[in-house]
Amino acid sequence: MPLHWKLVIDSTNAPALADFWAAALEYEVEDPTPLVEQLLAAGHLPEGAVVEHRGRKTFRGYAAIRHPEDPYDATSGVGHGRRLLFQDVPEPKSAKNRLHLDVHGGPGGLDDLVTRLETLGAIRVREVDKGPAGHWWVMQDPEGNEFCAT
Incomplete structure (x- = not known):
């Protein structure tokens, strides 16, 4: 179990x-x-x-x-x-996360997911495009915790 x-x-x-x-x-x-x-x-x-x-x-x-x-x-x-x-x-957050969540987009795709997360208070940090290996956005939640929108 x-x-x-x-x-x-x-x-x-x-x-x-x-x-x-x-x-x-x-x-x-x-x-x-x-x-x-x-x-x-x-x-x-x-x-x-x-x-x-x-x-x-x-x-x-x-x-x-x-x-x-x-x-x-x-x-x-x-x-x-x-x-x-x-x-x-x-204490406030002081360094990069050692663990993070990946939030996967639904039928609308990555752009819709990122836009929805921004309306909730997330911030885009940087876009990552690894070609065939994947494309995602590194984002931060309202307290600065990093996560990826994929």
């Missing part, structure tokens, strides 16, 4: 970055509201550890997205499949 995994991405504004990547990948932002309310009511979570974002209660400094077709826990909102977790860290 394969192991469960999630990719964790450092951020300075986890909910906002989760919103960007959910839209970019057509994933869903996880909603931990029922779990947060349960923990608050039981006194297991202080009010200061909670923030509201887009009408949902979530843990301060964290947000996650999941593939819409993957199973998830209804109470916690945590996905049991393809998942990205964003966690706030105090």
